[in-house]
Amino acid sequence: MLGSIEAGGTKFVCGIGNEQGEVLERISIPTKTPDETIPEVIEFFKKRKVEAIGIGTFGPIDVKKSSPTYGHVLNTPKLAWQNYPFFQTVLDELQVPTGFTTDVNAAALGEYQFGAAKGLDSCLYITVGTGIGAGAVVNGELLEGLSHPEMGHIIVRRHPDDHFEGNCPFHKDCFEGLAAGPAIEKRWGKKGIEMTDRKEVWKMEAYYIAQALVQYIMILVPERIVIGGGVAHQESIFPLVRENVKSLLNGYFTHQELNENIADYIVAPGLKDNAGLVGGLVLARHALEEEE
Amino acid sequence: MLGSIEAGGTKFVCGIGNEQGEVLERISIPTKTPDETIPEVIEFFKKRKVEAIGIGTFGPIDVKKSSPTYGHVLNTPKLAWQNYPFFQTVLDELQVPTGFTTDVNAAALGEYQFGAAKGLDSCLYITVGTGIGAGAVVNGELLEGLSHPEMGHIIVRRHPDDHFEGNCPFHKDCFEGLAAGPAIEKRWGKKGIEMTDRKEVWKMEAYYIAQALVQYIMILVPERIVIGGGVAHQESIFPLVRENVKSLLNGYFTHQELNENIADYIVAPGLKDNAGLVGGLVLARHALEEEE
Ligand SMILES: Nc1ncnc2c1ncn2[C@@H]1O[C@H](COP(=O)(O)OP(=O)(O)O)[C@@H](O)[C@H]1O
Ligand SMILES: Nc1ncnc2c1ncn2[C@@H]1O[C@H](COP(=O)(O)OP(=O)(O)O)[C@@H](O)[C@H]1O
Ligand SMILES: [Zn+2]
Ligand SMILES: [Zn+2]
Numbered sequence: 001m002l003g004s005i006e007a008g009g010t011k012f013v014c015g016i017g018n019e020q021g022e023v024l025e026r027i028s029i030p031t032k033t034p035d036e037t038i039p040e041v042i043e044f045f046k047k048r049k050v051e052a053i054g055i056g057t058f059g060p061i062d063v064k065k066s067s068p069t070y071g072h073v074l075n076t077p078k079l080a081w082q083n084y085p086f087f088q089t090v091l092d093e094l095q096v097p098t099g100f101t102t103d104v105n106a107a108a109l110g111e112y113q114f115g116a117a118k119g120l121d122s123c124l125y126i127t128v129g130t131g132i133g134a135g136a137v138v139n140g141e142l143l144e145g146l147s148h149p150e151m152g153h154i155i156v157r158r159h160p161d162d163h164f165e166g167n168c169p170f171h172k173d174c175f176e177g178l179a180a181g182p183a184i185e186k187r188w189g190k191k192g193i194e195m196t197d198r199k200e201v202w203k204m205e206a207y208y209i210a211q212a213l214v215q216y217i218m219i220l221v222p223e224r225i226v227i228g229g230g231v232a233h234q235e236s237i238f239p240l241v242r243e244n245v246k247s248l249l250n251g252y253f254t255h256q257e258l259n260e261n262i263a264d265y266i267v268a269p270g271l272k273d274n275a276g277l278v279g280g281l282v283l284a285r286h287a288l289e290e291e292e
Numbered sequence: 293m294l295g296s297i298e299a300g301g302t303k304f305v306c307g308i309g310n311e312q313g314e315v316l317e318r319i320s321i322p323t324k325t326p327d328e329t330i331p332e333v334i335e336f337f338k339k340r341k342v343e344a345i346g347i348g349t350f351g352p353i354d355v356k357k358s359s360p361t362y363g364h365v366l367n368t369p370k371l372a373w374q375n376y377p378f379f380q381t382v383l384d385e386l387q388v389p390t391g392f393t394t395d396v397n398a399a400a401l402g403e404y405q406f407g408a409a410k411g412l413d414s415c416l417y418i419t420v421g422t423g424i425g426a427g428a429v430v431n432g433e434l435l436e437g438l439s440h441p442e443m444g445h446i447i448v449r450r451h452p453d454d455h456f457e458g459n460c461p462f463h464k465d466c467f468e469g470l471a472a473g474p475a476i477e478k479r480w481g482k483k484g485i486e487m488t489d490r491k492e493v494w495k496m497e498a499y500y501i502a503q504a505l506v507q508y509i510m511i512l513v514p515e516r517i518v519i520g521g522g523v524a525h526q527e528s529i530f531p532l533v534r535e536n537v538k539s540l541l542n543g544y545f546t547h548q549e550l551n552e553n554i555a556d557y558i559v560a561p562g563l564k565d566n567a568g569l570v571g572g573l574v575l576a577r578h579a580l581e582e583e584e
Contacts, residue, residue: 075546122437141431145414145513146547153544154510155503157449170544211447218446219511221437252445252462254367255438 002288003050004280005041005090006103007057009078009130012037014044017281021114023274033080034089042093052291054099054283056106056276057086059133063101063148071100077169097291099283102148103127103276105135107228107269110279112137115270117224124222125275126151127229128209132176136220143220152176156211159204162187179208181231192231206237210244213266217249217258224257228269235268242266294580295342296572297333297382298395299349301370301422304329306336309573313406315566325372326381334385344583346391346575348398348568349378351425355393355440363392369461389583391575394440395419395568397427399520399561402571404429407562409516416514417567418443419521420501424468428512435512444468448503451496454479471500473523484523498529502536505558509541509550516549520561527560534558 004023006013008031015026025048029040045053060074071087087100101109108125117123117137126134132152136143143149153174164187166173177183184192188201195201213225227241242262249258257265269275296315298305300323307318317340321332337345352366363379379392393401400417409415409429418426424444428435435441445466456479460469469475476484480493487493505517519533534554541550549557561567 138430138435138437139433141433143430143512145430146515146549147513147545149513150510150544152510154507155449155540157447170542171540215446215507216511218442218444219508220435221439221441223438248447248463250462252442253439257438 001048001050002281002284003045003048003053003094004277004284005053005055005057006106006276006280007031007055007086008103009058012041013277014041015277015280016048016050017278019281019285021110021278021281023277023281026277031078034084038089042090045094050094050096050284052097052099052284052288053090053094054106054280054285054287055086055090056101056103056280056283059102059148060150061086061100061102061148063144064146097284097287099280099287101142101144101283102133102135104133105142105144105148106279106283107275108135108137108226108279109142109282110271110275110277111226111269113282114278115275116226116267118270120223122220122222123224123226124216124220125226125228125269126212126216128180128227128231129229130181132180132212132229134216136216136222138220151212151216152180154212154215156208159207162204175208175212179205179212184231192234196234196236202234202237202240205231205234206240206244209237210241210248213241213245214248217245217253224264225266226269226275227266228273228275232268238266238268293340293342294573294576295337295340295345295386296569296576297345297347297349298398298568298572299323299347299378300395301350304333305569306333307569307572308340308342309570311573311577313402313570313573315569315573318569323370326376330381334382337386342386342388342576344389344391344576344580345382345386346398346572346577346579347378347382348393348395348572348575351394351440352442353378353392353394353440355436356438389576389579391572391579393434393436393575394425394427396425397434397436397440398571398575399567400427400429400518400571401434401574402563402567402569403518403561405574406570407567408518408559410562412515414512414514415516415518416508416512417518417520417561418504418508420472420519420523421521422473424472424504424521426508428514430512430514443504443508444472446504446507448500451499454496467500467504471497471504471523476523484526488526488528494526494529494532497523497526498532498536501529502533502540505533505537506540509537509545516556517558518561518567519558520565520567524560530558530560
């Protein structure tokens with residue numbers, strides 16, 4: 001059996017599953033301080049004797065294997081977690097091969113192996129929720145470099161009718177600052193879920209998401225893009241995003257995927273809300289294989 | 293001996309070198325039609341009995357190995373080259389292992405192996421010249437997906453003082469449409485090389501280049517960025533670009549490379565104008581190794 005941790009800002013989802021990406025058991029533990037949350041997580045896995053474990057966590061985190069602080073949580077606004085040696089603690093306690101990456105990288109890996117991007121060599125997974133983040137698989141491997149990507153904080157052109165200043169504490173009107181759930185709520189004065197029939201809300205949202213996807217396409221050319229997260233539950237954005245992407249690309253790419261077949265290129269998660277948890281199982285399997 | 297072809301819009305540079313990336317002999321052949329240019333190229337290499345060859349070419353090209361048109365030049369404005377089976381022709385004529393990628397990918401590979409990014413696991417090479425393009429090495433491999441990247445065509449925010457409409461035939465005011473050499477010339481009415489002392493020219497140029505680098509950093513987080521191409525001969529842009537990148541990132545990344553050490557992060561090519569040709573030798577070596 002393999003273990004998977006999806007560590008989010010409000011809850012940790014811990015799961016047990018197999019190499020086929022099937023989740024057989026799961027629990028949810030509220031995210032408090034590491035001292036409160038982690039012992040519960042460890043206990044859950046100790047009782048189940050997992051052979052390996054994969055962690056997909058909120059960030060920023062140190063994913064550089066050669067770094068002395070590899071596996072630590074970095075400068076997160078969740079102060080109790082700053083500098084927390086997440087990877088090391090899990091490894092020390094459970095003593096099994098442990099994989100460690102961001103929540104969105106794990107989701108990208110899950111969708112790549114068992115979800116909407118199965119059978120391809122590359123894909124990108126973006127979540128539009130409380131924050132915006134994305135992870136990618138390139139040539140079959142997770143995209144990492146100096147750090148993990150921070151694709152939510154790219155620069156976008158403002159919509160001409162948008163008078164909201166943006167709420168990213170670092171960049172004000174970056175993509176996340178204009179298009180994550182809380183930005184939608186601040187701009188329009190209501191939660192997204194209460195504005196399903198307000199076309200102008202989703203037109204503006206799609207305008208921003210499409211710009212971001214165009215940047216990802218020009219830079220990474222993934223073979224498929226999966227959009228998850230709470231805001232993507234608003235299904236009407238998918239056709240709007242696809243239309244905007246096509247019109248922004250303006251025929252520059254001749255690939256069917258970016259033209260007549262764009263509905264199969266920009267898609268919802270194949271694993272629904274399980275992408276991250278399943279990705280953790282894939283990470284665990286990789287960690288096990290590397291050990292052997 | 294290994295062979296390398298750097299295929300550009302005005303000339304083909306053909307070189308002979310070794311596995312250490314040393315170029316021992318080179319010639320330059322004007323880019324006319326394939327029927328005129330390619331036989332000269334083939335003749336050069338036939339006489340020198342190369343064991344393998346690497347091609348870095350202008351694009352767009354088909355780099356998807358599973359594609360029926362792998363190795364072809366795609367919808368280039370150089371009409372004589374459209375649909376030209378570049379890779380196949382070289383392979384058929386020379387009958388040696390042949391590597392094939394874009395000019396900027398080859399340059400990225402050259403800088404990664406023997407130039408400014410030696411010893412790292414990732415890097416990005418961008419050329420700002422007649423066009424703008426970039427290639428990247430991720431986890432030690434060239435970044436490719438559905439296609440090769442088209443990083444010159446990303447969306448940028450217009451500089452408030454910029455009244456030039458942009459000259460990209462697809463997107464008008466994309467990055468390339470506002471910041472490549474010809475855009476500089478059209479906006480200001482003079483060639484870049486004649487405006488070395490016009491501070492406002494290079495401030496605006498750096499504004500655009502820095503935005504692009506921020507997008508590349510947020511999305512790819514390369515361990516180093518190398519800027520080549522004719523416009524980058526204008527050395528005063530380097531400090532301006534670095535300052536702009538820092539102020540746009542605004543401390544979001546805490547890595548030294550993106551803060552106090554940014555002068556070692558955004559750099560000129562270590563191989564000067566040889567990055568592409570040396571990258572071709574690396575490609576040739578890879579092709580040879582894959583064969584064995
Ligand atoms: N159906 C919906 N339509 C629009 N927005 C939604 C919907 N459901 C959730 N959201 C928004 O998504 C955000 C939460 O995203 P979610 O992905 O569920 O959580 P998190 O990002 O915290 O993991 C909130 O800002 C919420 O308002
Ligand atoms: N020193 C310089 N300062 C500014 N611009 C330059 C300089 N040298 C060349 N350029 C510009 O760079 C472009 C040519 O780029 P280059 O990389 O040499 O060729 P190409 O992109 O065609 O391979 C032209 O637009 C030219 O005006
Ligand atoms: Zn931001
Ligand atoms: Zn363009």
